[in-house]
Amino acid sequence: MTRLKKFTSFSLRDLVASAGPTILGIAVVCIVAYLVVDPAPPRHVVLGTGQENSAYDVFGKRYQELLKKERIAVALQGSHGSRDNLKLLKEGKVDIAFMQSGTTDEAAPEREGLVSLGSLFTEPVWLFLRAKEGAPAITQLTQLRGLKINIGARGSGTPRLVRQILEVNGVDRAELQTTQLDNTPATVELLEGRIDGLVFAAAPDDPLIQMLLQTPGIVLFDFAQAEAYTRRLPFLTHVTLPRGIVDLGRDLPARDYHLIAPTATLVARDDLHPALVELFVQAAAKIHGGAGWFQQQGQFPSAKYTEIRVADEAAKYYKDGAPFLQRYMSFWLANFLDRMWVLLLALSALILPLSKIVPPLYVWRVRSRIYRWYGQLRTVEGAIEEAVEVPPEERGAIYAAQLERLNEIEDRVNHLSIPLSFADDLYGLRSHVHFVRQRIVELMGGAVIAGPVDT
Template sequence: MKPMRHHMSKILAFTRFSPRDLLVTAGPTILAIAAACFAAYLLVDPAPPRVVTLSTGQENSAYEVFGKKYAELLGRHGIKVELRPSQGSLENLQRLNAGRVDIGFVQSGSITQEDAQRRNLVSIGSLFTEPVWLFLREDVKVADLTRLKGLRINLGPEGSGVPRMFKQVLAANGVEPEDLKLSALENTPATVELLEKRIDGLVFSSAPDAPLVQMLLITPGIKLFDFAQAEAYARRLPFLAHAVLPRGIVDLGRDLPAKDYHLIAPTATLVAREDLHPALVDLFVQAAGEIHGGAGWFQQQGQFPSPRYTEIPLAHEAAKFYKDGPPFLQRYMSFWLANFFDRMWVVVVALGALILPLSKVVPPLYVWRIRSRVFRWYGQLRTVEQALAAAPADARARIHAEQLARLNEIEDTVNQISIPLAFADELYGLRGHINLVRQRILAHLGAEAAPAPESA
């Protein structure tokens, strides 16, 4: 049974395809392609970083609230968002300019288009209307901003955009900052001062769903200033818009507020450094659509995020999103897989151009490797023939016998060669040529052994 199995294994070894030879032949090519792909993965349009820093705002501000939402959404895609609290827009711009953060919330009117271009800053889009809220004690009788003279008003720290913006509003009314008793507390301690009646008013800019806004709108003894000339402010100061807080929007049952309030409103914008990875820009703008795309007190469904309402140049990837929607691959794949294919398409095209000529080189190399097993024995066979031809007359019998033994060794080795069936004709041709040389040797040996003819 065992001899039969051994015989069958030899037959299979002779007839089967030779993957080992193909692997040896194509191996260097495969390794070169793999090395090129790996190098391209590292060097051609590097992968996006897994950590990004977002500069937000003060405690209990809308910037802080929305920053946490961005961190949650990007975290689902394996991107860690590190939140950096700040005083507001101006400090966020300073951090972006210094390269200490990657992206931050900035209020419209905080920087000119020329400055943004010079600092290599780009906008990812406007996110939401950010009304200016002027809360006063109820016993303070103020009908217009000129009546604020002499009052104790908190504008917030200089790191926020509110002091710069509100001073422009005051200047439009002919009021100088020196005409007021200004303070620069953060919003939370300033609210405590207002409730304790140690200041007369509090100015800040925030989305209406910020906790501080919600609390002050329903706090007894605190009233909201009505910017009756809001439309005129919007015409005079282009970074402002006219917004209306509708009657009853806070609490319909209690009719809060009891009338429509006119407000002036800049917009909040996501601003990034120009070198922020394009894939992260795509991810942030998609997250913005999910966070800010709904209807609100001052916006309609789908109004935000928007490429409008900002003086900062729009990022190229953000502009593509607003025009065409999310990238094609990200509609059907995970973020990282889509990003991988998006980065590697150049390599795929290059490999296609490389594999085509290589596919014409590898098969001939494979054929040459198989045939070389047969052809190299022709060299041994030629050596035997040369030895026979060069044999001197007195040693011819011995050399013929030695070469016959050598020929038998060659034949035994050739019979052990494992070769695919497609090349069997060349193997059998070699064996036929070995036998031809053997017949010549035997003929010489027979002639030498024959007795010499007797002379007459």
């Protein structure tokens, strides 16, 4: 049984030795491709948000929570708003940021290496004014001349937006007394009566807007010409604040209000890793995809309502949905397979030639253990042939030495471990050893001498 265990259907050792270098080479190629061909997405990204407790700040924290589940650390960089975020993007201090449509010219973002990940939600222009007893209601922006209005914090997109709105009304900013306080201090100034009005451009769930909509003595300006504004400033949309939406029981507001609204967008540097673009867009769908005061279910996020070119990965998501692999497996596993598909295709193309190389190598390695004894056998025959040239009285010693050597060869051959599929080669070698022994015996002029017997 011990002897039989040496004979197997194939030799695992020879198979590993034959295929090992090929497998090792493929592994090295895979590792190099993993690290160099298409680097893995970074695990840290900086998101530019906005003022404390603003909609940008609140939503930024939700993105932070969602991406944390995918093991992506999102650092939040506060700012005064869109203009500050645009500057941070240009300087490379943030990778992605919230921005308001209309913040920049259409051609500028492409020159500056910026792309949009899509629009997220509408940010209506809220013009809150103090109601003055006995004074006529303000129904046109031309009536703001001479009033003290806070037009938004420096660094936000609101001052630029207010200037554009005033221009289409033929009003110069210099005709107003303008301040540029942050939202919270401006609200305090309005409530204390030190300013006549303030402008927000923010989502309706902003806490300050919710408060001002319910504060007695504070009125919301109605943009009755909202449709005309959207024709003059294409980045704006016309939205309606429905009657009673703030508080149905108290009927707040007591009527419908027409508002004009830019949209909040996610803007990124064009070198942001494509996998992170996909991840942020998927997070945006979870955060902003529901119904709201000014949007229907599934209306946002969207590739519309932005003047900045939408990133290819984001546009593909809006058209086809999430990548196929990410629908059924984790982000990192799907990303790994997606990055390696080119290499996998290349390796699959190598399977055929490799399948033709490894088997012959295996056969050669096994048979080489037999063939090297043919070399020893040929050496014995060479010594016999050379013995013809020596004196007859010396030939017997030569023949006896070669016969002893032949017995050693046969003993070693009998202990070879060869797969069963190569048994015919082994038995062929043993028969040739016997043939050479017979020849030596005949030359010695004696009887057949048997070789060593295995026990």
